[in-house]
Amino acid sequence: MNKTTFVKKLFFVLCFFVLILNQNLKAQIVIGAPNIGFSQACANASFNSYNVTFVFSPEAGLSPTNQFHIELSDADGSFANPTVVYTSSPGAVTTSPATLNFVLPTDTAGESYRLRIKSTAPAATSSGSPSFAAYYKIQDSPFTINNLISTASYCAGGSYLLTIDNPGTGMNDSPLNYPSLTFNWYRETGPTTSVFVAEGESLSVSTPGTYFVETNYGTCTSDSFSNRVTVTESTSGxxxxxxxxxxxxxxxxxxxxxxxxxxxxxxxxxxxxxxxxxxxxxxxxxxxxxxxxxxxxxxxxxxxxxxxxVSQGFESSINVEEINTMEPGETLYVEVTTTAINPEFQWYFNNVLIPGAIDNTYDATEYGTYKVVISQTTGCLVSYDILFEIEEPVDPFPSVADIPNVISPNGDGINDTWIIPNIYVSGTNTEVLIMDAYGKTVLNTTNYLNNWPENEIQFSSVNPVFYYVITTTDNKTKKGSITIIK
Structure with missing residues (x-):
């Protein structure tokens, strides 16, 4: 093989390895540990939103289909069986650093949770975040124990069982309706201090003190707590x-x-x-x-x-009697005295409101039934009524011409007493003698007031008969009988 051919083949091989290496580098990324930016997550129905920020590199290493997951550990910080609390859309996150938002599951409860970030293309996993407390406060309102009764007692040597009410009275939101919750009982040691006593849905108390219970939301503050109950130890007496x-x-x-x-x-x-x-x-x-x-x-x-x-009412009085008499054409001045705060007054005549009568005084001019309503308008809003009547005066000596021989003393105001002509009554010095059927004297006076009989006469079926003798100062007499009927 000549030298030129060898060099060409070597160059080709080197280019191939560089290409493969570059592709491998693009198929890998590194994800930094997430920055959570909070020390505890205390969620409830009105707030459950948390951010986590992380970095990754290289940005070019992400596939267009990549998704990022936020994983939540268990309450002990283990990722052996994590919960995915957020998943991004494919290709939605492409730049570093990235901030994602997540919500806590409703069964979250613990002091040592952690978060981590995972990618899908390429697959990569960050290390875990620092530990943090996290609770979802599924019940976050005050509730009642002991039926909202603030005292309890047990006999010496015994105990008293405090329990969380379920459902309780009124609008009580019992935490027992949420099976995942646990509870901590406390005994007060001072106005603002207390000590932990026990866990559970109830507490058997054998030590006097003031007790309450809270839903166990760890270090998260909460409104899920009970009323206080003061338990005492009793002996007979x-x-x-x-x-x-x-x-x-x-x-x-x-x-x-x-x-x-x-x-x-x-x-x-x-x-x-x-x-x-x-x-x-x-x-x-x-x-x-x-x-x-x-x-x-x-x-x-x-x-x-x-x-x-003690009632937070007030006291009131009036300057007239319950029943009053008034001559025709006269005026009865009525005044109310009261301890009511910022009082208001309303006057009524025969149950009809009197327009404009809003003062604590009133000039009454008519016969009938009156009422004044006094209302306290500040603090405890209370109203009280005072009633009184004005009657026409009764003439004890009405003008009659004849001496009656029948009366009916039954309290109806008609013919109740023996009314005789004015020439024989008080001021004339006339002697009036009344005897019963057996001759016993029941009245002997020279100052008769038309008021016999003053006391009730008891009888059953036979109408009793009385006899009278009226003797004037010139010794003229009138005699007759008086029959009593019902």
């Missing part, structure tokens, strides 16, 4: 607590307040020392102020609880 649902003092415009005491086997409620009939449950609804006590059977011991319940 000791006292427990009563809680008012509307507070104490309470505002009666909010409806009845519910008084609740610690859980027991049986109960009896008292108001101002008197047993309340039928009040034998753990709770009692009331709108009345006063001292409430309850006797509680805890099983091996008994305890009592007490509360001085």
């Amino acid at each position: 000791t006292t427990s607590a009563i809680v008012s649902s509307l507070g104490n003092p309470f505002c009666p415009s909010g409806g009845p307040t519910t008084l609740t005491t610690t859980a027991g086997n049986s109960y009896q409620w008292f108001l101002n020392g008197e047993a309340i009939n039928g009040a034998t449950n753990q709770s009692l609804d009331t709108v009345l102020s006063g001292t409430y006590t309850v006797s509680i059977d805890l099983g091996s011991c008994n305890t009592t609880a007490s509360i001085d319940l």
Whole structure:
């Protein structure tokens, strides 16, 4: 073989190897460890969006069909069975550095997650990111324990079981509806401090203290926590607590307040020392102020609880009587005094609103029924009514010509007393004598006020008969009988 031919063949072989080497270089890339830019990921239904940034080289090494994956490790940081949390579209990412966005799966819960990046064409995998805490807070609102009753008690040597309510009352979002969740119980050690006690859906308490439970979201802050319950140890004769649902003092415009005491086997409620009939449950609804006590059977011991319940109402008074008399043409001045805050007044006559009557005073000129409504417009919004009547005065000495022989003292205001002519009544010095059928004197006066009988006369089927003798100052007499009918 001549020298020229050999050189040509050698050059051809070298070019072939350079071409192959160049193609191999284009078929490989290196991906740097992802930069996550956060120390923990605390997601919930309203926020679940996180960015990760990474570099790769060479950019020319990517195939037009390449896709990048973001993989999430397990809670211990292992990629043995990773979860793909993001996949880019084919050929969408072509420049370095690149930033991708991902969301956490709803079952994420742990303190040592990591991320890594993988490519598909060519296949390459980055190293893992630094560890970070990650939780998806599937339940992130306050919930109730112990039926929202803030006190509990157990007999000495026993215990009390605190449980998460499911479903609970009202709008309670019980975390027990989410099977993946776990819970941590705590006991308060100060106004802002507490110690971990145990895990679980319930807690058996044998040490007095104030307890609460939180959904276990690790180092992520959360609103998924319970109300506090103060648990006490009781012996027979000791006292427990009563809680008012509307507070104490309470505002009666909010409806009845519910008084609740610690859980027991049986109960009896008292108001101002008197047993309340039928009040034998753990709770009692009331709108009345006063001292409430309850006797509680805890099983091996008994305890009592007490509360001085106060209403946030107000006091009002009026300067007239419940029933008033007024001569025709006169005016009755009425004034209301009240402790209500920023009070408003509305006056009614015979249940009809009186236009323009909005002051605490009113000049009443007509006979009938009046009402004033006093409303407190600041703080506890409460209204109270005061009623009074104005009647035409009764003439005790009406003008009659004849002496009646029948009366009906039944309280109907008609013919209730024995009314005689004015020439025989008080001021005339006329003697009026009334005797029963047996001759016994029942009235003897020289100052008769047309008011006999003053007391009720009892009789069954026979209408009793009385006899009268009227003697004037000039010794003229009138005699007759009086029959009493119903």
